[in-house]
Amino acid sequence: xxxxxxxxxxxxxxxxxxxxxxxxxxxxxxxxxxxxxxxxxxxxxxxxxxxxxxxxxxxxxxxxxxxxxxxxxxxxxxxxxxxxxxxxxxxxxxxxxxxxxxxxxxxxxxxxxxxxxxxxxxxxxxxxxxxxxxxxxxxxxxxxxxxxxxxxxxxxxxxxxxxxxxxxxxxxxxxxxxxxxxxxxxxxxxxxxxxxxxxxxxxxxxxxxxxxxxxxxx
Amino acid sequence: xxxxxxxxxxxxxxxxxxxxxxxxxxxxxxxxxxxxxxxxxxxxxxxxxxxxxxxxxxxxxxxxxxxxxxxxxxxxxxxxxxxxxxxxxxxxxxxxxxxxxxxxxxxxxxxxxxxxxxxxxxxxxxxxxxxxxxxxxxxxxxxxxxxxxxxxxxxxxxxxxxxxxxxxxxxxxxxxxxxxxxxxxxxxxxxxxxxxxxxxxxxxxxxxxxxxxxxxxxxxxxxxxxxxxxxxxxxxxxxxxxxx
Numbered sequence: 001x002x003x004x005x006x007x008x009x010x011x012x013x014x015x016x017x018x019x020x021x022x023x024x025x026x027x028x029x030x031x032x033x034x035x036x037x038x039x040x041x042x043x044x045x046x047x048x049x050x051x052x053x054x055x056x057x058x059x060x061x062x063x064x065x066x067x068x069x070x071x072x073x074x075x076x077x078x079x080x081x082x083x084x085x086x087x088x089x090x091x092x093x094x095x096x097x098x099x100x101x102x103x104x105x106x107x108x109x110x111x112x113x114x115x116x117x118x119x120x121x122x123x124x125x126x127x128x129x130x131x132x133x134x135x136x137x138x139x140x141x142x143x144x145x146x147x148x149x150x151x152x153x154x155x156x157x158x159x160x161x162x163x164x165x166x167x168x169x170x171x172x173x174x175x176x177x178x179x180x181x182x183x184x185x186x187x188x189x190x191x192x193x194x195x196x197x198x199x200x201x202x203x204x205x206x207x208x209x210x211x212x213x214x215x216x217x218x
Numbered sequence: 219x220x221x222x223x224x225x226x227x228x229x230x231x232x233x234x235x236x237x238x239x240x241x242x243x244x245x246x247x248x249x250x251x252x253x254x255x256x257x258x259x260x261x262x263x264x265x266x267x268x269x270x271x272x273x274x275x276x277x278x279x280x281x282x283x284x285x286x287x288x289x290x291x292x293x294x295x296x297x298x299x300x301x302x303x304x305x306x307x308x309x310x311x312x313x314x315x316x317x318x319x320x321x322x323x324x325x326x327x328x329x330x331x332x333x334x335x336x337x338x339x340x341x342x343x344x345x346x347x348x349x350x351x352x353x354x355x356x357x358x359x360x361x362x363x364x365x366x367x368x369x370x371x372x373x374x375x376x377x378x379x380x381x382x383x384x385x386x387x388x389x390x391x392x393x394x395x396x397x398x399x400x401x402x403x404x405x406x407x408x409x410x411x412x413x414x415x416x417x418x419x420x421x422x423x424x425x426x427x428x429x430x431x432x433x434x435x436x437x438x439x440x441x442x443x444x445x446x447x448x449x450x451x452x453x454x455x456x457x458x459x460x461x462x
Contacts, residue, residue, distance in 0.1 A: 165353040166385045169392040208381050215373040
């Protein structure tokens with residue numbers, strides 16, 4: 001499993017585009033928002049938590065179709081399916097690799113971008129914490145979506161239509177945690193539920209991902 | 219002898235053919251009686267006036283919007299476990315109907331909300347859950363359309379339906395996190411002291427029965443169409459194989 005994780009990470013780094021592109025996309029979305037809504041700082045402070053979460057959601061979405069597509073085309077997915085490693089484990093590792101290449105950089109970079117949207121000073125720690133807790137769930141849900149659409153030639157758009165509704169609970173709790181932190185309220189309830197969603201998706205979705213991959217490889 | 223023998227496609231076509239006109243007739247009767255009774259022979263509410271009468275469309279449509287998804291979930295489970303083709307086709311047939319029901323509930327709610335709440339739309343937990351349900355229907359139908367092989371499509375959509383159900387329930391409780399919104403709580407529970415007054419309640423029940431019957435009739439009709447479409451495809455494939 002570790003070998004597969006390392007292989008995926010190495011591919012993402014060396015193939016170019018995979019690693020930094022999501023981060024660059026995230027940066028651009030954050031930078032575009034003040035252009036769109038105007039530079040009033042109180043308005044930006046109010047919407048910053050939601051914008052950060054929506055931007056990380058879109059950045060995670062952007063690289064989803066790469067999770068299985070290349071392996072499916074060159075046949076390595078079939079090899080993985082026949083290997084001693086259970087397909088559930090493959091799904092889990094793929095989600096983890098996706099998180100390390102997109103979720104983790106976003107989480108680290110987001111507080112550094114906070115000043116762009118005039119994020120309230122109290123909210124920085126909660127932004128970091130909520131992204132750390134929530135982005136793994138985005139990767140896992142996305143891996144399931146990628147497995148669903150892997151056999152389709154033009155699955156990219158369909159993938160977003162399928163995956164975005166599944167992102168709603170994560171988005172609500174994540175953005176709510178940051179917003180409560182920014183207003184000086186206690187965000188622990190939202191953070192606990194966010195962690196619960198991540199734990200739940202990692203418990204259930206590897207099995208769904210494996211079931212869907214078996215159907216698609218049939 | 220078990221109920222599963224009725225799931226055989228030929229049997230299914232056999233027993234649904236005579237049942238369908240009766241179902242449509244009963245649905246039309248219930249809807250006709252319920253709506254006319256509700257619209258013209260119930261008193262106006264003392265605060266809401268005549269606008270209250272939109273509940274004869276709003277409540278049954280909302281009921282069926284949720285129940286259609288539950289029916290799709292059950293049909294998906296039956297397909298995934300027992301592999302009855304009719305079940306998969308019924309799930310596919312129910313999706314557009316459920317989506318239209320969701321839309322009816324959202325639209326009638328908006329029309330009612332304007333005079334009473336002063337707004338067409340509010341990000342209230344119940345309203346938002348219905349919007350999310352609408353998105354789930356969209357994704358489910360899009361996946362059906364995208365996959366060519368019918369069995370693969372049935373398998374993938376049934377898994378999506380199961381996973382989607384979990385996330386639909388999660389979303390439904392996640393939006394509650396925003397706190398109580400504008401929409402009233404349940405006013406039709408069986409176990410509550412205070413319900414809607416009987417004058418409104420009885421015609422509403424008739425309307426709900428009408429919507430349930432209409433839904434069953436439409437699902438059966440659409441499933442029959444899907445079965446026929448698949449028979450035609452099988453025949454065409456056979457003819458092509460013979461010519462080749």
